[in-house]
Amino acid sequence: MDSEELRRLIAPHAHEIGGPVSALRTIQHKDGWIDDDAVDAVADVFNLSRAEVRGLVGFYSDFRTTPPATHVLKVCQAEACQSVGARELTRSLSDRLGVALGSMSPDRRFALEAVYCLGLCTHGPAMMVDGELVVGADVVADRVLEELEPRAKAAAG
Amino acid sequence: MSERAYVPRESVALALGAEEVAGAMAVAGTQVTRNGSRGLLWAEPLVEIERDGRRTAFGPVGVDDVDRLAARELGDVDDLLAGQRRVIFGNCGAYEPTSLDAYMAHGGFGIPLADPESIIDEVRSAGLRGYGGAGFPAGIKWQAAADTHADQKYIVANADEGDSGTFADRLIMEGDPFLLIEGMRLAGHAIGATRGVIYLRSEYPVAAAVLAEALLNARAGGLLGDGFGIDLFVGAGAYICGEATSLLESLEGRRGEVRVKPPPMAVAGLYGKPTVVNNVMTLCAVPWIMRHGGAAYAELGVGRSTGTMPFQLAGNVKRGGLYELEFGVTLGELVEHWGGGTRSGRPVRAVQVGGPLGAYLTPQHFDVPMTYEALREIGADIGHGGVVVFDDSVDMAEQARYAFEFCAHESCGKCTPCRIGSVRGAELMEQIIHDGAHADRLVVLDDLCAVMEGSSLCAMGSMTPKPVRSALAHFPEDFGLPAEGWSRCD
Numbered sequence: 072m073d074s075e076e077l078r079r080l081i082a083p084h085a086h087e088i089g090g091p092v093s094a095l096r097t098i099q100h101k102d103g104w105i106d107d108d109a110v111d112a113v114a115d116v117f118n119l120s121r122a123e124v125r126g127l128v129g130f131y132s133d134f135r136t137t138p139p140a141t142h143v144l145k146v147c148q149a150e151a152c153q154s155v156g157a158r159e160l161t162r163s164l165s166d167r168l169g170v171a172l173g174s175m176s177p178d179r180r181f182a183l184e185a186v187y188c189l190g191l192c193t194h195g196p197a198m199m200v201d202g203e204l205v206v207g208a209d210v211v212a213d214r215v216l217e218e219l220e221p222r223a224k225a226a227a228g
Numbered sequence: 229m230s231e232r233a234y235v236p237r238e239s240v241a242l243a244l245g246a247e248e249v250a251g252a253m254a255v256a257g258t259q260v261t262r263n264g265s266r267g268l269l270w271a272e273p274l275v276e277i278e279r280d281g282r283r284t285a286f287g288p289v290g291v292d293d294v295d296r297l298a299a300r301e302l303g304d305v306d307d308l309l310a311g312q313r314r315v316i317f318g319n320c321g322a323y324e325p326t327s328l329d330a331y332m333a334h335g336g337f338g339i340p341l342a343d344p345e346s347i348i349d350e351v352r353s354a355g356l357r358g359y360g361g362a363g364f365p366a367g368i369k370w371q372a373a374a375d376t377h378a379d380q381k382y383i384v385a386n387a388d389e390g391d392s393g394t395f396a397d398r399l400i401m402e403g404d405p406f407l408l409i410e411g412m413r414l415a416g417h418a419i420g421a422t423r424g425v426i427y428l429r430s431e432y433p434v435a436a437a438v439l440a441e442a443l444l445n446a447r448a449g450g451l452l453g454d455g456f457g458i459d460l461f462v463g464a465g466a467y468i469c470g471e472a473t474s475l476l477e478s479l480e481g482r483r484g485e486v487r488v489k490p491p492p493m494a495v496a497g498l499y500g501k502p503t504v505v506n507n508v509m510t511l512c513a514v515p516w517i518m519r520h521g522g523a524a525y526a527e528l529g530v531g532r533s534t535g536t537m538p539f540q541l542a543g544n545v546k547r548g549g550l551y552e553l554e555f556g557v558t559l560g561e562l563v564e565h566w567g568g569g570t571r572s573g574r575p576v577r578a579v580q581v582g583g584p585l586g587a588y589l590t591p592q593h594f595d596v597p598m599t600y601e602a603l604r605e606i607g608a609d610i611g612h613g614g615v616v617v618f619d620d621s622v623d624m625a626e627q628a629r630y631a632f633e634f635c636a637h638e639s640c641g642k643c644t645p646c647r648i649g650s651v652r653g654a655e656l657m658e659q660i661i662h663d664g665a666h667a668d669r670l671v672v673l674d675d676l677c678a679v680m681e682g683s684s685l686c687a688m689g690s691m692t693p694k695p696v697r698s699a700l701a702h703f704p705e706d707f708g709l710p711a712e713g714w715s716r717c718d
Binding site: 087088089090091092093095096117119123126127130131132133134147149150151152153154155185186187188189190191192193194195197199202203204205206 | 618
């Protein structure tokens, strides 16, 4: 993203409560990740050091410093989901996608990430797949992956 | 005969296809209103059909059930909620969440913003305590902020509901968002705040959309903006930001690191100005208290645990959902009567009360009344009212290891006992699990817990030992110890 575009995205947050975090969120929403130019631009607008902005990016787990995978599967690792098989689901997804929790496949098609509670604790194990909430994920995992596959192929092709 | 269907616009219902159900009903010619959830999440998507002013519930309803709803009939909605004491959730599910007209038709925003002192008096006489976990009296917090003179004060709704097994804030924000707005308006008026902020976690995208819409409608309706506005801030994935001082750090554009107190936030909070940070539930109880009087709220509950708690039954439970009941209901009534036991059908073995920093209890504790006081007596805490059920397949040593791991993942890093202790604790539990619970390891574990409890700045570090110690005390066999457990003798 060029610096003018970055400034345009940051501007509405310049005087907001919580502005720096919201600005980073807006940039990531548009770009998928936070690159060095984005860090510089946020630092500049909010009169922060680069280190401070990098500190934010590192602290909040939503932010990423590398481009995201085509599909991001966030699997809940918290207690309510543990009680109904979150560990087994995570292992099974990890095996099937060939991706360890917290990493991304070499072809960048899938990333498997931990999330700690989506508030869907009556219908675990729960996931967030490309931003969509999924409940009873152990039962519907096959269908979810099948739906993602053709899309992933289309995107690659 | 006119007929209207209500289909929730709530996260669980949506994940289970409520959008498609609503679409199919509309195509079939039924008038459809999107409401909030009644909290009976086990039956979502729960469709209500209104005929002649009475509502009948059907659920769970999939797209294929739309043509033959009768097979899914659950009965009269009021009957389904019978036995609960709904103070906060009284209207949740009754109407379209973002309709200001509907909220006002049910008495919303009917309380005049009178003398600030009288609002604080009612809250104090209600005995209202913070629903975020600490249970601190709201009236005292408010009084301190009201008594501090400043050109700017803030009221902050803590909607960073990160505890696993809790979703009460999410349900009210998705189902009755104006209640939070009204509560914040009353609280803001009471303390003299001109600005409010809702700190919402990013894991709640549906709540974010509903709240944003409700705030727009409240502004358009003239309820916000004239001397008091509310900003919605969405977090970025940090459990620790549910801790009030790290939440303020986050709002000020920094890493969410816990602050040293004093000064209290009521004196120097957001940007150094007097600030009250209240849990969503606390603020949502205020309109009812103002409408019915503090004394009416104080009549509910037991002893100093006045009022109701929206209990959330989660995990391996048959009828998971939200049940708002007076304080004092027993743990066993919650799990067995309201929850119907485990979803797997196997015996209940452990119940974690109060989120990831809460104690693991057993069916032997089923007669314990759910009050702040009774739970503290057995080394537990009511927290935000979350109850997570585990069946007999659970490995409690693994749960103890996870408690440290979670703390290591979410610690803000400000103080050493939490930052380092959690990592050491997870390592220690690895050793215990794979190489046995030798006495020297248990002594170190005990010491580590004591250091974390005694010298952490906030509850993250000081309460992580709760699940660990309770797991060890109540389930020694999972640690490879004899049934009588282990006691230190050095």
